[in-house]
Amino acid sequence: MFPDSSTCYEDCKATAEWLKAQTSVRPLVAIVCGSGMGGLADMLKDQVAFNYKDIPNFPQSTVHGHAGRLVFGTLKGRPCVCMQGRFHLYEGYAIQKITLPMRIFSLMGVETVILTNAAGGLNQDFKVGDIMIIKDHVNIPGFAGNNPLTGPNDDRFGVRFPCMSDAYDRDLQQLALDVGQELGYGDFLREGVYCVLGGPSFETIAECRMLHKLGADAVGMSTVHEVIVARHCGMRVFALSLITNKSVMDYDSEEKANHEEVLETSRLRSSQLQKMVSNLVNKMEPIKHTNF
Numbered sequence: 310m311f312p313d314s315s316t317c318y319e320d321c322k323a324t325a326e327w328l329k330a331q332t333s334v335r336p337l338v339a340i341v342c343g344s345g346m347g348g349l350a351d352m353l354k355d356q357v358a359f360n361y362k363d364i365p366n367f368p369q370s371t372v373h374g375h376a377g378r379l380v381f382g383t384l385k386g387r388p389c390v391c392m393q394g395r396f397h398l399y400e401g402y403a404i405q406k407i408t409l410p411m412r413i414f415s416l417m418g419v420e421t422v423i424l425t426n427a428a429g430g431l432n433q434d435f436k437v438g439d440i441m442i443i444k445d446h447v448n449i450p451g452f453a454g455n456n457p458l459t460g461p462n463d464d465r466f467g468v469r470f471p472c473m474s475d476a477y478d479r480d481l482q483q484l485a486l487d488v489g490q491e492l493g494y495g496d497f498l499r500e501g502v503y504c505v506l507g508g509p510s511f512e513t514i515a516e517c518r519m520l521h522k523l524g525a526d527a528v529g530m531s532t533v534h535e536v537i538v539a540r541h542c543g544m545r546v547f548a549l550s551l552i553t554n555k556s557v558m559d560y561d562s563e564e565k566a567n568h569e570e571v572l573e574t575s576r577l578r579s580s581q582l583q584k585m586v587s588n589l590v591n592k593m594e595p596i597k598h599t600n601f
C-alpha cells in the first residue's frame with residue numbers, strides 16, 4: 310500500500326560509523342532545517358559538511374529550498390549536526406527512509422533534536438511571520454496506517470508502542486518561550502498544534518476548515534514522522550513552525566498557497582530564527598542520565 314523500506318539497524322549503524330570516521334565532531338544536538346531555513350546551518354562554527362549524495366544509505370533532497378547537506382560543527386561551543394534539507398513523503402520515499410537520519414543521529418550520540426518547518430496558519434489569530442512552538446501534533450497519514458514505525462520493531466532502537474503524549478519536551482518549550490521573550494519576539498511568538506498531511510498539493514478550503522475544527526493551529530507536510538522516530542529512539546524533541554502563509558479558509562479569499570511565498574517568509578525571518586535556535590541551544594540543560 311505504501312512504498313516499502315524497513316530501516317535496518319546495521320545500515321543505520323554503518324552510516325553512523327562512516328560519519329564518525331569522517332569527522333571528530335560528536336554531536337549532542339541535531340537541527341533539522343525547514344523549507345528555506347538552511348541558513349540555520351551557517352551558525353555552526355568549524356564546519357565539516359557532506360553532500361547527502363556522498364553519505365552511504367542517505368536519501369537525496371529533491372525540493373527547492375532544501376540544499377541536501379549535512380553540516381557538523383559547534384554552536385555556542387556545543388557539538389551539533391544540522392540537516393540542510395529534509396525529506397518528505399511526497400518526494401516518493403518510504404516513510405521509514407525519510408526518518409532514517411533520526412536513527413543515525415541517535416546512534417551517533419545525539420540527545421536532543423530541534424526540528425523547524427514552514428507551515429500554513431490555520432489559527433485565525435496567527436499572522437504570517439509568527440513562530441509557533443509546537444506543543445503537540447495531529448498525524449493524518451498515521452490515521453491511514455502510514456506511520457514510520459510500521460513493520461517489525463527493532464528493540465535496539467526502541468519499544469514497540471512508544472508513548473506520544475510527551476513527544477514535545479515541556480521544559481524546552483518553556484525555555485524557548487523565555488528565550489523568545491528575552492529577544493523581544495513576544496509579538497510573534499505562539500504555541501500550538503501542528504498537523505501533518507502527505508502533500509504535495511496544498512489543502513483545499515474545506516480541508517483547512519476541517520483541520521482547524523480538529524484542533525490544529527498550523528498545517529504542513531513534515532516533522533511529525535521525524536518526531537515519532539526521534540522519540541522512539543529516546544531523543545528529546547523540540548519543534549517549531551514558522552507560519553509562512555495563512556491557510557485559506559474562506560471561499561471569498563483571493564489568496565493562493567504557493568512555495569515561493571513559503572520560501573520568501575522563511576528568508577525574511579531567518580535572522581530571528583537563527584537567534585532563537587542558537588540561544589535555545591546555548592541555554593538548554595544537558596540531559597541527565599540515570600545510571601542504575
Ligand SMILES: O=P(O)(O)O[C@H]1O[C@H](CO)[C@@H](O)[C@H]1O
Nearest residue numbers: 343344426427530531568571
Ligand atoms: O516542512 P518543511 O520541510 O519546512 O516544508 C514545507 O514547505 C513545503 C511547502 O511549501 C512543504 O514541504 C512543507 O512541508
